[in-house]
Amino acid sequence: MNTTENTYRDRFTELEMSLPGFASLPLRHLRQEGMQRFIDNGFPTQRLENWKYTSVKTISQRAYQVHDHGCPGLDPSDLLPYLIAPVGVYRLVFVNGWFSRTLSDLHDFPEGVRVQSMAKVVDATPRTVEPYLENHQPGADQGFTHLNEALWSDGAFVLLSPGIRLDKPLHLLFLTTSSEKLKMTLPRNLIVAGAGSHAWMVESFVTLGHAAHCTNSHSTIILHDQAHVHHLLFLGENHSAQHVGTVETRLMGSSRLDSRLFSFGGERTRQEIHVHLAGEQAQCSLDGLFVGNENQHMDFHTSIHHMHANTRSQQLYKGILDGHAHGVFNGIITVLPHVLHTQSNQLSSNLLLSDTAEIDTKPQLEINSAAVQCSHGATVGSLDPEALFYLQSRGLDASTARSLLIQGFAAELLQRITSIPVQAWIERQFNKGDNHHES
Amino acid sequence: MNILEIKNLHVSVLNKPILRGLDLSLKEGEVHAIMGPNGSGKSTLANILVGRGDYHMTAGAILYHGEDLLVRTPEERARAGIFLAFQNPVEIPGVNNVQLLKEAFNAHRKYGQLPEMDAMSFRTYLQDRTKQLGLSDDWLFRPINVGFSGGEKKRNELLQMLVLEPQLAILDEIDSGLDIDALTDVANGVNALRHHRRSMLLITHYPRLLEQVHPDKVHVLIGGRLVATGGMELAVRLEEQGYGWLSEVAA
Numbered sequence: 084m085n086t087t088e089n090t091y092r093d094r095f096t097e098l099e100m101s102l103p104g105f106a107s108l109p110l111r112h113l114r115q116e117g118m119q120r121f122i123d124n125g126f127p128t129q130r131l132e133n134w135k136y137t138s139v140k141t142i143s144q145r146a147y148q149v150h151d152h153g154c155p156g157l158d159p160s161d162l163l164p165y166l167i168a169p170v171g172v173y174r175l176v177f178v179n180g181w182f183s184r185t186l187s188d189l190h191d192f193p194e195g196v197r198v199q200s201m202a203k204v205v206d207a208t209p210r211t212v213e214p215y216l217e218n219h220q221p222g223a224d225q226g227f228t229h230l231n232e233a234l235w236s237d238g239a240f241v242l243l244s245p246g247i248r249l250d251k252p253l254h255l256l257f258l259t260t261s262s263e264k265l266k267m268t269l270p271r272n273l274i275v276a277g278a279g280s281h282a283w284m285v286e287s288f289v290t291l292g293h294a295a296h297c298t299n300s301h302s303t304i305i306l307h308d309q310a311h312v313h314h315l316l317f318l319g320e321n322h323s324a325q326h327v328g329t330v331e332t333r334l335m336g337s338s339r340l341d342s343r344l345f346s347f348g349g350e351r352t353r354q355e356i357h358v359h360l361a362g363e364q365a366q367c368s369l370d371g372l373f374v375g376n377e378n379q380h381m382d383f384h385t386s387i388h389h390m391h392a393n394t395r396s397q398q399l400y401k402g403i404l405d406g407h408a409h410g411v412f413n414g415i416i417t418v419l420p421h422v423l424h425t426q427s428n429q430l431s432s433n434l435l436l437s438d439t440a441e442i443d444t445k446p447q448l449e450i451n452s453a454a455v456q457c458s459h460g461a462t463v464g465s466l467d468p469e470a471l472f473y474l475q476s477r478g479l480d481a482s483t484a485r486s487l488l489i490q491g492f493a494a495e496l497l498q499r500i501t502s503i504p505v506q507a508w509i510e511r512q513f514n515k516g517d518n519h520h521e522s
Numbered sequence: 523m524n525i526l527e528i529k530n531l532h533v534s535v536l537n538k539p540i541l542r543g544l545d546l547s548l549k550e551g552e553v554h555a556i557m558g559p560n561g562s563g564k565s566t567l568a569n570i571l572v573g574r575g576d577y578h579m580t581a582g583a584i585l586y587h588g589e590d591l592l593v594r595t596p597e598e599r600a601r602a603g604i605f606l607a608f609q610n611p612v613e614i615p616g617v618n619n620v621q622l623l624k625e626a627f628n629a630h631r632k633y634g635q636l637p638e639m640d641a642m643s644f645r646t647y648l649q650d651r652t653k654q655l656g657l658s659d660d661w662l663f664r665p666i667n668v669g670f671s672g673g674e675k676k677r678n679e680l681l682q683m684l685v686l687e688p689q690l691a692i693l694d695e696i697d698s699g700l701d702i703d704a705l706t707d708v709a710n711g712v713n714a715l716r717h718h719r720r721s722m723l724l725i726t727h728y729p730r731l732l733e734q735v736h737p738d739k740v741h742v743l744i745g746g747r748l749v750a751t752g753g754m755e756l757a758v759r760l761e762e763q764g765y766g767w768l769s770e771v772a773a
Binding site for chain 1: 572573574575595596597599600601605606608611612614615616617621622625626629630633665682686
């Protein structure tokens with residue numbers, strides 16, 4: 084077996100007894116199984132169809148430190164640039180993969196809402212999470228997930244009781260402080276929305292500093308009947324960061340997931356979002372906006388599985404690529420045999436701002452049932468020269484005209500965010516990136 | 523003094539000569555109409571004035587306030603007071619009218635070395651103008667020209683003009699594709715924009731608009747040259763007899 088993979092196994096053996104959840108036999112077993120699968124399958128390579136466009140050599144061939152506790156004394160004011168808003172938002176902060184109580188703001192949760200550090204929960208009350216934590220099906224393309232299953236450090240555990248309506252957005256902030264040591268952080272989140280509950284959540288990934296690091300994150304979201312969850316994923320790490328993430332979701336009857344992905348950072352990003360529509364009338368909408376320039380590489384894989392009748396899904400992913408950036412969008416929609424009256428729409432729309440930027444976009448439909456409605460499409464274009472001229476003829480200089488058109492391309496995704504503070508924050512992040520690009 | 527002076531203008535589009543020796547002078551506050559059949563070069567004249575790419579002057583000169591116009595970029599021309607109401611304004615999804623008006627207005631203010639107008643005053647300034655054109659309150663927040671009818675697009679051009687207060691307005695077939703009522707609305711809009719410091723070039727096929735706007739002069743453009751100049755009586759004769767009687771002059 085490859086020596087890099089073995090390094091992680093050795094580190095696992097060394098750390099195992101100190102890893103969260105060791106006292107629980109089922110959880111201990113999950114970690115061991117994850118490590119075994121990681122060793123069996125290794126890091127994915129480009130020979131795998133699902134990883135065709137994305138090389139992970141920058142991860143597999145470098146020696147990353149996992150579970151580096153080196154946590155500098157951060158002051159709450161250090162967080163300010165990364166906050167959605169200073170007040171009016173619940174906040175859990177993780178520094179280098181570990182929960183920070185002092186930086187978090189967990190005051191005044193309504194009764195029936197449990198929000199805690201995963202590490203703490205699996206040690207104190209492992210039975211709470213045991214029913215929900217399970218390993219992914221083993222697979223050659225799942226190396227990162229298996230590694231996370233074995234070595235995850237901490238993350239958020241969120242449990243909403245039935246009928247609970249979270250009054251403010253919940254922000255899960257994952258901050259890596261970059262240093263000389265090449266760090267890999269392995270967050271793991273579990274979100275369980277009880278029947279009829281409603282919540283707005285943001286998971287954001289950022290870096291303090293410019294040095295390279297790697298994030299390998301995994302989130303599981305379970306929506307019980309009629310729950311409605313807004314889940315926004317913000318990938319805003321520095322331009323030397325490697326980011327691999329997976330979101331697994333399971334939607335029970337009449338529940339609804341609004342997934343919003345915004346990817347602006349990272350050198351190399353691979354994000355997977357998997358949705359199982361596992362109850363009648365469950366529905367999801369998956370939006371994505373990715374902005375890449377220079378040599379950024381961003382690869383998004385979504386899968387939506389219509390497992391029951393009358394389920395609905397819609398997807399809109401937009402890419403804005405400049406410089407030598409490379410984007411990938413791959414969206415799988417499956418409908419099981421005998422599952423009737425499903426509706427699914429998928430659109431991938433891309434704006435290339437340079438001749439050297441590149442996009443690979445591919446819908447993948449596996450529909451085994453007749454009574455379904457399904458549409459999909461992909462577009463790739465550049466800025467409309469007529470529109471640019473129109474704006475210039477009104478007195479706007481070329482760069483302002485260009486910015487306005489780029490904003491216009493992104494606008495529908497920015498405007499569809501239903502939480503006012505979250506929307507204002509994302510717009511700021513988007514415009515910051517644009518200004519940065521102009522300079 | 524002439525605000526615009528065009529001398530012996532020759533313009534080619536993709537190496538094809540379109541304008542072939544056009545002369546025109548426009549004084550401050552004057553409204554001139556340019557009429558002519560399809561393909562005579564009317565829109566080429568509009569496009570060369572605002573600096574659209576692919577239009578190349580091969581001979582002649584265009585002076586704006588006595589200075590060479592063609593050395594300036596499209597945005598510099600706009601800030602210096604030139605405005606084209608497009609024949610077919612482009613639709614821009616995701617960018618609303620107020621965003622465009624704000625950026626354009628501030629660019630003009632900056633050029634004129636005036637401070638930016640504060641948000642509240644600008645809002646009032648805009649509302650006065652939408653009201654003047656009888657536009658609804660949500661107009662400003664609609665994406666630029668997206669899903670607009672022909673008449674709405676023309677009125678949107680007039681709104682931009684009303685906000686930017688140009689010194690030279692070129693209206694390229696502002697009357698095309700309009701029914702009688704919409705035409706009257708647009709004509710009223712044009713009349714409201716008349717000002718003793720503002721000159722206008724009305725490019726049109728039809729005298730109907732001119733009957734309501736009353737230009738100071740009417741020119742006929744055929745084969746890339748002005749072949750006749752007169753008053754409203756010229757427009758009326760064109761309506762009755764067509765362009766045939768002028769073809770000999772153009773040949």
